Amino acid sequence: MVQCWPTNAAVGIPIHPASPHTYPQRSGRGTVMRAAASPIAPLIRHRDASTPACRHLISATLNHLPDECPSMTPDALFSLNGKTALVTGGATGIGRMAAEGLMHAGARVLIASRKGEACEAVAAELNAIGCSGQAEGFAGDVSTEEGVNALAEAVNARCEALHILMNNAGTTWGAPLEEFPYKGFDRVFSVNVTGMFALTQRLLPLLRQAAHAEDPARIVNVGSVMGEIPMGDGAYSYAFSKSAVHQMTRILAKELAGDQITVNALAPGPFVSNMTAFATADENTRERVGDGVPVGRVGRAEDIAGSLQFLCGRGGSYVTGAVIPLSGGINVSTGPSIFERAREA
Ligand SMILES: NC(=O)c1ccc[n+]([C@@H]2O[C@H](COP(=O)([O-])OP(=O)(O)OC[C@H]3O[C@@H](n4cnc5c(N)ncnc54)[C@H](OP(=O)(O)O)[C@@H]3O)[C@@H](O)[C@H]2O)c1
Numbered sequence: 001m002v003q004c005w006p007t008n009a010a011v012g013i014p015i016h017p018a019s020p021h022t023y024p025q026r027s028g029r030g031t032v033m034r035a036a037a038s039p040i041a042p043l044i045r046h047r048d049a050s051t052p053a054c055r056h057l058i059s060a061t062l063n064h065l066p067d068e069c070p071s072m073t074p075d076a077l078f079s080l081n082g083k084t085a086l087v088t089g090g091a092t093g094i095g096r097m098a099a100e101g102l103m104h105a106g107a108r109v110l111i112a113s114r115k116g117e118a119c120e121a122v123a124a125e126l127n128a129i130g131c132s133g134q135a136e137g138f139a140g141d142v143s144t145e146e147g148v149n150a151l152a153e154a155v156n157a158r159c160e161a162l163h164i165l166m167n168n169a170g171t172t173w174g175a176p177l178e179e180f181p182y183k184g185f186d187r188v189f190s191v192n193v194t195g196m197f198a199l200t201q202r203l204l205p206l207l208r209q210a211a212h213a214e215d216p217a218r219i220v221n222v223g224s225v226m227g228e229i230p231m232g233d234g235a236y237s238y239a240f241s242k243s244a245v246h247q248m249t250r251i252l253a254k255e256l257a258g259d260q261i262t263v264n265a266l267a268p269g270p271f272v273s274n275m276t277a278f279a280t281a282d283e284n285t286r287e288r289v290g291d292g293v294p295v296g297r298v299g300r301a302e303d304i305a306g307s308l309q310f311l312c313g314r315g316g317s318y319v320t321g322a323v324i325p326l327s328g329g330i331n332v333s334t335g336p337s338i339f340e341r342a343r344e345a
Pocket residue numbers: 088089090091092093094095112113114115116118140141142143168169170171191222223224225267268269270271272273274275276
């Protein structure tokens with residue numbers, strides 16, 4: 001191993017990886033772990049490590065790593081090569097954007113929703129793009145206990161370790177306040193909350209198989225900006241369910257951190273999908289929806305892909321319990337300045 005990593009000419013320190021999973025790191029815990037195997041370890045452990053001279057020595061050593069050093073290249077940070085992901089609801093809308101983004105980073109992506117044939121067809125379309133990842137589609141229903149169990153079994157039959165679980169499947173119900181039906185809660189919560197929790201629970205053994213201190217397993221839940229700010233829009237049970245998703249994310253992040261499983265959520269604003277087709281399918285209405293977003297547009301596939309590649313790559317391994325605002329500023333929109341009227345007067 002040592003001969004693969006040249007002696008640092010400036011300080012005469014050999015650099016060698018401690019294990020296949022412990023790449024030379026320029027910062028963070030990995031530096032100390034890897035450096036612990038090298039002659040700079042005593043300097044790092046010594047209290048003089050805080051002196052400028054020692055910091056310079058360590059920095060000089062780490063900055064002379066060979067060009068092929070994988071630690072901070074975009075590929076090392078965001079590649080998902082060798083990882084297997086499950087995206088529920090991955091045949092349409094945000095799930096499909098996610099599946100494609102994961103595949104472009106090299107992942108094998110399992111796509112599951114109630115319409116198994118649609119999942120198979122989308123997997124075939126995505127495989128035809130010719131990116132480095134692969135896709136497989138099959139049926140899976142997260143709205144019932146039997147459905148969740150069957151889906152977990154189907155995933156178990158396809159892989160021995162699950163590196164990424166994207167809980168994306170979701171549904172909504174809209175009605176005016178006085179008319180909102182009782183069943184509009186059961187239906188929405190069974191998919192958006194109970195199904196998400198139960199599937200995560202059933203897949204924990206597979207996630208633990210993939211979890212590693214250097215590269216944790218990842219759970220990414222799809223919440224919504226409507227779970228963050230008081231925006232009912234007639235979708236009462238939906239908005240409440242998304243707040244529950246965000247809280248589930250934080251609680252599971254806390255409980256699973258020690259298992260090397262990160263749990264984060266995306267809180268999207270408007271994206272083109274079946275769920276929002278009433279407002280985004282037509283170009284004119286889509287533009288009008290975009291005008292209502294502070295950055296002036298609806299979300300794009302690359303917004304989903306970029307967030308996921310960050311959260312699921314090595315570069316995102318230290319982030320857990322976050323609810324990422326993916327809403328073009330809706331999450332920080334407030335009314336006009338409270339003193340504006342006084343200035344006008
Ligand atoms: N689009 C937006 O503006 C927006 C904004 C914020 C959050 N979101 C969230 O993003 C996620 C994806 O929604 P989307 O907007 O992309 O809408 P979408 O195109 O309607 O996607 C929803 C997906 O969930 C699947 N699904 C629904 N019920 C299911 C069940 N019981 N079991 C398994 N899969 C099920 C659907 O597939 P099948 O019909 O085949 O089951 C579908 O592929 C949802 O969680 C949604 O709340 C969307």
